[in-house]
Amino acid sequence: MKKIIYNQYGGVDVLHSVEVNKPIPDTQQILVKVKAVSINPIDWKILMGEVKLMSGKKFPKSIGCDFSGTIESTGTGIQKFKAGDDVFGVTNPFKDGVLAEYIVVNEKEIAKKPADLSFEQAAAIPTVGQTALQMLTNSLKGKEILINGASAGVGMFAIQIAKSQGAIVTAVSSGKGQHLLKKWGSDYVIDYNKEKVTDLKKKFDVIIELSAKLPFSQAKKLMKPESTYFTVTPSLWNFAHSFLNNIVSKKKHEVILMKSDTEKLNRLANDTLNGFDIHISKTYPMSDYKEAYKTVIKEGALGKVVFNIPS
Missing domain, CATH: 3.40.50.720 (NAD(P)-binding Rossmann-like Domain)
Structure with a gap:
C-alpha cells in the first residue's frame, strides 16, 4: 500500500511516497481503508519541526490526522464497530499520520459516518x-x-x-x-x-x-x-x-489543544446533517500531496482542503 512519509524535518519536499505492508490490527485496533484525508495546519507545523518537543526525533514520520473511510477488519476486542462500517475520526498527529491507503486506529478515535455525509465532508470535521x-x-x-x-x-x-x-x-x-x-x-x-x-x-x-x-x-x-x-x-x-x-x-x-472523543464527532456530524455548512475549497488526489501542501501553506484555505484516496 502507499503511504506518505518523511525522514527528517523540513519543507514539503522532504515528503515522499513509499510502498509498505498493509498494517495488521491487534485485538484492540481497527483496520480502515482510507477514503479521504483533510489538511490541517498541525500537519506542516510538525513536518517543519515547529513542535519538536511534542513530535520527537523518531523517524520515519507520516502526515495528516483527519480521515474518513471504511472498516476492513477489526481486532477481536472491538465491540462497537464491524467490517463494512463507514467511519471518520482523528488520530494523534504526533504519533502516526493518516495520509495512506490503510491505517489502524483505536475505537475511541472514530465515529460512524452518517450515510448522508460524504467521505470528504466527514474527513473535514474532526480537528x-x-x-x-x-x-x-x-x-x-x-x-x-x-x-x-x-x-x-x-x-x-x-x-x-x-x-x-x-x-x-x-x-x-x-x-x-x-x-x-x-x-x-x-x-x-x-x-x-x-x-x-x-x-x-x-x-x-x-x-x-x-x-x-x-x-x-x-x-x-x-x-x-x-x-x-x-x-x-x-x-x-x-x-x-x-x-x-x-x-x-x-x-x-x-x-487550545484539541481533544477528540466519539460524542463530539457524533454531535458535529449531526450538526452538519441539520444544516451546518462544510465548505471544501479544493480536493486533490493523494498523488498530488506535494502540490496540495505547498498551495495550502502558501495561500491558505477557505474552509477545508481534502485528499481523495483511490480505492
Missing part, C-alpha cells in the same frame, strides 16, 4: 470542529464574539456553533473569504486589508484568534472585564503566559 467546540462550551446567548482569521476550518465551525447558540459574531478574514463569513451566519464581517481589528470600538466576551496576528497583548483592549481569549498556537510562551495570566486576571488567556 477543526472539535477545536471550535472546546472553545464554545459555555452559554453564548447574547455574547459578543470576535473570530480573527475566520475563513478557514476552525472559523467555519466556530461561527456556526456560536450562531446556533445565540451569540453575536464579528468575523475577520481577507476579502476573498467575506462571502463565506456571511454564509456561515456572521453578524458583522471585517476585511483586515481595509480595517484594523485593533481599531474596533466594540468590546467582546470571547476572542478566538486563528491567524496568529492578534496576540493577547493587543487583544486585551478589545476584551470585556471578564472575558476569554483563545489561541490555537501551542507555543511555550503561550502556555507559560496563559498560566501566569489566569492566576491574576479575569481576562483569561486559553491555549
Whole structure:
C-alpha cells in the first residue's frame, strides 16, 4: 500500500511516497481503508519541526490526522464497530499520520459516518470542529464574539456553533473569504486589508484568534472585564503566559489543544446533517500531496482542503 512519509524535518519536499505492508490490527485496533484525508495546519507545523518537543526525533514520520473511510477488519476486542462500517475520526498527529491507503486506529478515535455525509465532508470535521467546540462550551446567548482569521476550518465551525447558540459574531478574514463569513451566519464581517481589528470600538466576551496576528497583548483592549481569549498556537510562551495570566486576571488567556472523543464527532456530524455548512475549497488526489501542501501553506484555505484516496 502507499503511504506518505518523511525522514527528517523540513519543507514539503522532504515528503515522499513509499510502498509498505498493509498494517495488521491487534485485538484492540481497527483496520480502515482510507477514503479521504483533510489538511490541517498541525500537519506542516510538525513536518517543519515547529513542535519538536511534542513530535520527537523518531523517524520515519507520516502526515495528516483527519480521515474518513471504511472498516476492513477489526481486532477481536472491538465491540462497537464491524467490517463494512463507514467511519471518520482523528488520530494523534504526533504519533502516526493518516495520509495512506490503510491505517489502524483505536475505537475511541472514530465515529460512524452518517450515510448522508460524504467521505470528504466527514474527513473535514474532526480537528477543526472539535477545536471550535472546546472553545464554545459555555452559554453564548447574547455574547459578543470576535473570530480573527475566520475563513478557514476552525472559523467555519466556530461561527456556526456560536450562531446556533445565540451569540453575536464579528468575523475577520481577507476579502476573498467575506462571502463565506456571511454564509456561515456572521453578524458583522471585517476585511483586515481595509480595517484594523485593533481599531474596533466594540468590546467582546470571547476572542478566538486563528491567524496568529492578534496576540493577547493587543487583544486585551478589545476584551470585556471578564472575558476569554483563545489561541490555537501551542507555543511555550503561550502556555507559560496563559498560566501566569489566569492566576491574576479575569481576562483569561486559553491555549487550545484539541481533544477528540466519539460524542463530539457524533454531535458535529449531526450538526452538519441539520444544516451546518462544510465548505471544501479544493480536493486533490493523494498523488498530488506535494502540490496540495505547498498551495495550502502558501495561500491558505477557505474552509477545508481534502485528499481523495483511490480505492
